[in-house]
Amino acid sequence: MSTSIDKELHIEKWATASIQNSPFSVNSRPRSLADSRWQCPPRRLTLLAMSRWIRYGALVLITVLTATSAEAPRLSADQLAKAIRNDSISIPSPGELFAALEKPGKPNWTGQYRGPMPMTYRNRAQIALNLGGLIADGFIAVEAQDCQQVKNIGTDIIKLAKALGVSQNVLSRGNSINEFAENNEWDALHEELEATQNEVKSSMQSHSDQDLVILVSVGGWIRGTQVVSAAVMQNYDERAAKVLRQPALVKYIHTKMGDMSSELHNEPLVKDVSDQLNGIEKLVAFPPGKAPSAEDVRKVNEAVGKVMEEIQSKTEAK
């Protein structure tokens, strides 16, 4: 019995010494022939010690495997494809885009204003597209902290919203916009503009104008991208340029436009915007981590500028 315990103890000590002298040990020292494990007399002990080495190796292997499997899990392409996407959460607001643009340095917001647009559109799709663009203009005026411009745009938003026959709730938002602008409540204006946009969209939904909802988002995204690309062109900065990368977003809005009724989708303006989004999707698909060059930004600006011109053009409308 005691012999067995002694043997076990001997094995333990030997194995410990083996590990300490192993190349992996921090205490390893140059070994003489006398220290060699092959000099260790009983063959059985050597085998036992080897099994300890195997166990040690297995332990290391398990640790490595566990560490690998403990790495952050990855979702499959199928899971990503099935993710929930909706207009109000998957499409960022122009305010969100402008907040990112401002990080490297405040752009010249007033330099991004555009002239007044006609308020006499009769085509509902064109009104929806312009309404989205106008809401983006409202965000620009808020960023510029320009009280009068906010009020002017607020009035125009309500005019276009009325033309679409939206609810009274939307119209009362106009008063709130004026009130917040007069009191220089810029953060509240951010929220109010986005709430106005969502109110317009829910009013459209309840009036069975579901197909027009995406057009408001499209108009807002195109105008926002036009402004951001123009601001980056004026004062190129890699960090600011990186906000233009949004291929999945363009793909999403393009897909949503494809889901419209064929009657609406085949309207010349809507069809044209949809066709041009194909090209824009490629233009904004920069590799992750790589900032678009000044030339890339210019191409994006040119493409969205062309679409914006068509959206705004009175003569092109039906």
Place this chain on the structure above:
Amino acid sequence: MKMRFRKISRAPIISGLSFFVLSILAASGFVGTSIAAESDKEVEARKAALDLAGAFSNDGFKIRDGHWSGTIKPREHALIAVNLYSGNHYWFSVGATGRAKKLDVTVYDETGQQVTTESYNAGEKAAAGFSPTNSGQYFVSVGLVEGEESSVCFLYSYK
């Protein structure tokens, strides 16, 4: 993480009475179902999410007006696609009804790789925050770790 809560004065939360009135109006066809379809549980979950997001507003975060509401069962996840901009900092807030005991909010990038986030977890509320280095699509997974099937509301803030 130190959380400071502020009272939310945002209009969209529908009170119990308003909900009752809207339900009657919806039943009689005066109000669209999209408005009246928001159940008491969804309103409760949304209030919890807004309460949590309100804490981030104190640090200058702006709350997006949009949200997603749904129901999740224990150990199930809802995956929501969002499009984010590099340079911004984001907080994704989730609120649930009282039957949820522990929620999990995890963020993945466009390749499905999990992103390192700051996190906050307190019963029926949870949040994850991070600053994307690349603009593009991200996915937020909302899971019910402990508790019974619950209504949940997801929204996010940025600055």
